Each structure stands twice: as structure tokens, then as C-alpha cells.
Amino acid sequence: MRSLAVRVRNLVVPLVAIVAVWQLASSIAIVNPVLFPSPAKVLLAAIDMFRSGVLLKDLLVSLRRAAAGFVVGASLGVTLGLLTSRVRLFSIGLSPLFNLLRPIPAIALVPIAVVWFGIGEESKYFVIAYTVFLAVWLNTHHGMEHVPDTYIRAARSLGASRSLEFLQVVVPASAPHIFAGLRFGAALAFLSLVAAELTGASSGIGYRLDEARQYILVDRMFVGLIELGVLGATLDTLFVWLGRRLIHWEQA
Template sequence: MKYQVRRAVRTLSVALFLLGWQGASMVNARRQFLNPILFPSPLDMVRAAYAESAEGILWRDIAASLARIFQGFGIGALIAVPLGCATGYFRRLDDWVDPIVELFRPIPPLALLPLFIIWLGIGEVSKVLLIAFSTFFPIFLNTTEGVRSTDPLHVRAALSLGADRWQIFGNVIVRSALPNIIVGLRLGFALGFFVLVAAELIAADSGLGYRIQESRNFFLVDRMFVGAAVIGVLGFTFNLVLRRLEDLLLRWRTTIAQARG
């Protein structure tokens, strides 16, 4: 029941926001506080999105952006999760890896975009690897922290039952780190989407970021809003998928909480 109430409240908040936006746009169209072209309404955005969909532009841009983000995110996650687990578990490996990570972590990914373009060209590889670079750090750091924060009591319990080192690593430590890993994946995807759109604004001939830039050149503000809204919806959807995955993989947390309650 509580979940249904929360869901209704969230849906209502979005509906009220859109209604308020539509009303403000209608008032602005009459009073001319701003040029109406600069402040499109949600209905204007729907019409623009329909036009782009009918032309096939919107779907091509969504497909291009999703292909880049999933490739870059996948590469970053496939490197960050195993390396983070190993670094958090083996202290000697941490002594080697941590200085390198801390050296590169403060560098803004977009500062490396010109270098990636010089090295790899303006094509897909430079954007995909830049996304992989940006997603690596939040996933790696959260994974490492999750491994290190494993309750020693759980490890001792596994040892008392005869588990060897690798069984403890796979069945106790990695599972204990799953909440942190999923948080890292969520943060990594959000950062990767930010870098993707910024890269498409600068160096691309397709994608949502490119479409926003192209719409700006032709002063199509409603289409700029459509691009931004689609980015928000895609990011929200993927975050929701990861949260559902977290609930599915970590149902034991709910069981423990109910037992304690």
C-alpha cells in the first residue's frame, strides 16, 4: 500500500510540474515576458518530437547515443568491477593500482577529449573510450570500498565452516560488495551520459547531443528541449532498471530487515 501511495505521489508531482509549465507558457505567450520561441510549452515539445519521429531523426539519434553509452559503459564496468574487487581484496595489488587511479581520477574526462580525438580521430572509438574512462572511476572506487567494508564476522563465519580463500572471495566478499557495486554502476552511467552528450556537442554527426547543437544553429528551441528531455528520460529509465536489479539481487537485505523488525 505504501508503495502504491508513493508511486501515485511521484506520478502526480510530474503531472503537476507539466501542467504548471504548460500554464506558464500560455501566460507568457499572452503577456510576452519572454519571446515565446525561447520558452516552448510541453505541447510544443510533443509536436516537435512527433515531427522528428516521423522524419526518423529522433530514433536515429537515440540509437546512436545508446550504442555509444552502452559500449563505453560496458567497457568501463568490465574493467572496473573485477579490478575493484581484486584491489579491495589484495592489499599488495592496491599498493600498485591506487597511486595510478588517484593520479588520473581528478582529471575531468572532457579535458581529455581533444587528446582522444587527436589519437583516435573524430569517429566512434574516441567517444566510446572517453565514456569508458569516465565511467571507470566511480565504479572502481565504489567496488573497492564495498569489498573493504565486508563485515569480518561474515568472513570468520565462512572460515569456521571450512571455506577456502577463493570461496570466501566469491561467496562472501563479492556478494557483500554488491550494493556498492550497483551504486557505482548508477553513478558511472550518469557520468557517462554527461560525457557522451558533451562529446556529441563537440565532435559528432549524430546522436542527441549533436541534435541539440544542430537545433541551436537553426534556432529550433523546441527541438533542443526535446533532445534534453529524451536524455533525461533515458537516464531515468536506466537508473530505474538498475534499482530494480538491485532489489532483485539483494532481496536478502529486505528479508534480514523484516526479521530484525
């Protein structure tokens, strides 16, 4: 209980301090209140968006898009990471291509995604899945490729079959890397979500941010940014909690 209280204190105190300084800076006009609205004004904008139903609608739409893109991208990333790390033909044929694609940002894919899939949901899923896939693939590939040889030799000396070696040695040894890739991919899903929702969307957090930009509604822009921050932090906390329970041997 004490450690929980310490964690809560370490989270709450800095946030309260930041909000207090922010409110003070807005109140005494250190910053332009139009370009940098006060926390009170941002809160009022959030309440107004909640009452109109826009806040909850955008949240659910964005969560659906991020979840769908994450599931597709993560599934492909783990599968192809396994293949490129264990099958030489796949490694030679695909690893250079994936490494070439890695530096391309999600927003650069939006135009071609619209051409390929139209302005519907498919183009948004593609952009998110692409970003998640590369992160998960890289971690899976690296984790499985760098399982210590001593583990493999020990398993074989005990007469383990190839399938048993894979399931009881390779997978547990590479699981922390795979899970780290999934955690990073989940964060990237929300980063790429904004890029995906900038074109052909009529709802979602990214769409609402762009709409607020067009009308210079900076308070609403802050609401969207805070939404993304809270979602990302909550999801990351969930992954940390899951990691401690699912990959308990890494903590030992």
C-alpha cells in the same frame, strides 16, 4: 496494486503540475517563448523529429554508444576494483592514479580522445568508458576492502578455503556496493554521452543538442533534454528493480 497506484500517482501528479505551470508561463508571456518554448511547441518539435526519422535514429545511436562504453568501463571497473582491494601491489600502484583521475570531467577528455582515437566511434566509447570505469572501480574497491572482519573470521573458523571465502563471503558482502557503482556508472554514461557526441559526430542526442544550439532551436534542445531525462530515469528504475531481486539479502 495499491502501492503501484500510489507510485504512479506520485510520479504523474507532479509532472502534470510542472507541465501546466510551464504552459501557463509561456501562454501569458511570463517568460520569453523563443528562449523557453511552451510544452505544446516542444511536443510539435518532437513529432516533427520523429516523422523525419531523426528522433529514433539519434536515440538508437546514443543508446549504442552509451551501452558499449558502459560495458567496457564497468567490466574494467569491477576487475580492477577487485584487484586493488585484494592485492596490495595493485592497490599501491593503481589506487593513487585512479584517485588522481577521478576529478577530471568527461568533457575535458574529449580533445585528447580525438587526438588518440580520431573523430570516429572509438573516441566516444573512450570518454564514456572512462567515466563509468572510475565510478564502478571506486564502489567495487570500497565494497571489497570494507567487508566486515567478523564475516572473514567466521568463514575461516568454519574451515572455508580462500576461494570459498571469496565467493561466499566477500562477493555477497560487497555486492551492494558493486551494484551501486554500476547504477551510478549507468547514469554517468548518459552524462558523458553528451560530451562525447559534441565532437566528430553526425548523429546522436548530444550532436542534435549542439546542432539545435547553433540554430537557436530551443524547442529541439528541450526534446533532447527530455530524451536524456526519460532514458536516465528508465534505466535507474531498471537498476532498482534488478537490485531488489539480485541482492535480496540486502533487503532482509
